[in-house]
Amino acid sequence: MLDGKTVLITGGTGSFGKKCTEIILKKYKPEKLIIFSRDELKQFEMSQVFSVEEFPCIRYFIGDIRDKDRLYRVFDKVDYVIHTAALKQVPAAERNPIEVIKTNIIGSENIINAAIDRNVKKVVALSTDKAANPVNLYGATKLCSDKLFISGNSYSGWHDTRFSVVRYGNVVGSRGSVIPFFMKKKxxxxxxxxxxxxxxxxxxxxxxxxxxxxxxxxxxxxxxxxPKIPSMNIIDLANVIAPDSKHEIIGIRPGEKIHEVMITRDDARHTLEFTDHYIVEPEFQWWSNDDYISNGAKPVPKDFEYNSETNPWFLTREEMKKIISNLEIKDANI
Ligand SMILES: NC(=O)c1ccc[n+]([C@@H]2O[C@H](COP(=O)([O-])OP(=O)(O)OC[C@H]3O[C@@H](n4cnc5c(N)ncnc54)[C@H](OP(=O)(O)O)[C@@H]3O)[C@@H](O)[C@H]2O)c1
Structure with missing residues (x-):
């Protein structure tokens, strides 16, 4: 699908962006792969790994998704946009609310407008479980962003631009997450x-x-x-990483939940289940799920909720141990 096409990744220097670049360059032959983000140092470092000499299709563009004009310029002849740029640290979002609103909400609006005006074919935007019944500002801004992208389909008018959202949970071992933290504390x-x-x-x-x-x-x-993904219990994780350590209960932090929700009960009435994923359907008059149903999708029960506590799929300690020992984290000495 991406062969011969121009693909742009907002936040291309982030954890997702770099892995996505690696996989696209391995699997496809895009005409151009554009990395769009603000910080020149991150782009310089990434260009040492994915150099223009070795991968002539790659382009590094500095820019901010808050800047409409810049997006309008760089979206010229772009076929697909993968929108990952975001401010995502929960405590920082609580302390700097308007900054997170500008990036995660206004930035998303800018992406939608530029994509429509520049005839981008498809945009997929990354969301998070924290956007479902949000209790912190980060989650609330991502929920607004999700809603903007879904609605974007109704106001693209005669343009063919299509928008969708992917929502998932914690990325194992990502910067600042619990695994590197436990390893440090071990x-x-x-x-x-x-x-x-x-x-x-x-x-x-x-x-x-x-x-x-x-x-x-x-x-x-x-x-x-x-996607259908497993849950893990924090105590199991602690015991896998540091079986000999004591536990000090410090209490839940502001903006945190005990369990995360990916699909709320209120969304159940328009959720379809597939073998390995769910789709929350939009509530557009023109929406039809006929071909999804004919391909085996089934509506979920009315009281369905996709919750990390009631998820039928939990990782065992052995499975966690295996995953963690394969991570590229220094000190993964378990
Ligand atoms: N990591 C997780 O556990 C997780 C879980 C679920 C969902 N997600 C979602 O997945 C997406 C990617 O996450 P990640 O872990 O890859 O994040 P990340 O490593 O923090 O990367 C974020 C990227 O966005 C860029 N960026 C930030 N603000 C920008 C702006 N205003 N304009 C242009 N670029 C900007 C950053 O580069 P510069 O600073 O150089 O601009 C960086 O390249 C996010 O939307 C996040 O909400 C993440």
Whole structure:
């Protein structure tokens, strides 16, 4: 699908963006692959790994998604946009609300307008489980962003631009997340645990990229795609990483939930289940799910909720141990 096409990744220097670049360059032959982000140092470092000499299709563009004019310029002749740029640190969002609103909400609006005006074929935007029944500003801004992208399909008018959203949970081992944190704390013999009951959805970055690329290919426009992924329990994780450490219960932090939700009960009435994922359908008059149903999709039960606590798929300690030992994190000495 991406062969001969021009693909642009907003936030291309981020964790997702870099892995997505690696996978696209391995699997496809795009005409151009544009990395769009603000910081020249991150772009310089990325260009040492994915150099223009070795990969002549790659382009590095500095820009901010808050800047409409810049987006209008760089979206020229772009076929597909993978929108990952975001401010995503929960505590920073609480302290700097308007900055997060400008990037995650206004930035999304700019992407939608530029994509429509520049006749981009498809845009897929990354969301998070924190956007479902949000309790922190980061999640709330991502929910607004999700809604903007879904609605974008109704106001693209005579243009053919189609927008969809992919929502998933914590990326295993991502910067600032619990695994590197526990590994650092392991040497002290005490792991701080917020709440013994805490569960989280878990996804590997490669899995996330493959899922996003598949959704980009198959989307009709208007879907919110959610992969079926396992949950893990925080105590199991702590015991896998540091079996000899004591646990210090520090209490839940502002903006955190004990369990995460990916699909709320209120969304159940328009959610379809597939073998390996769900789709929350848009509520457009023109929307038809006929071909999804004829391909085996089934509506979920009315009281369905996709929740990290009630998820039927939990990782065992052995499975976690295997995943963690394969991560490229220094000190993964378990
Ligand atoms: N990591 C997770 O556990 C997780 C889980 C679920 C969903 N997600 C979602 O997945 C997406 C990608 O996450 P990630 O982990 O790859 O994040 P990340 O590593 O923090 O990368 C974010 C990227 O966005 C760029 N960026 C930030 N603000 C920008 C702006 N105003 N204009 C242009 N570029 C900007 C950053 O580069 P510059 O700073 O140089 O601009 C960076 O390249 C996000 O939308 C996030 O909400 C992440």
């Amino acid at each position: 040497n002290t013999g005490v792991l701080p645990i917020t709440d013994k009951r805490m569960t989280r959805f878990w996804i590997m970055i490669e899995q996330g990229v493959d899922f996003v690329l598949k959704c980009l290919e198959t989307s009709h426009g208007g879907e919110l795609f959610v």
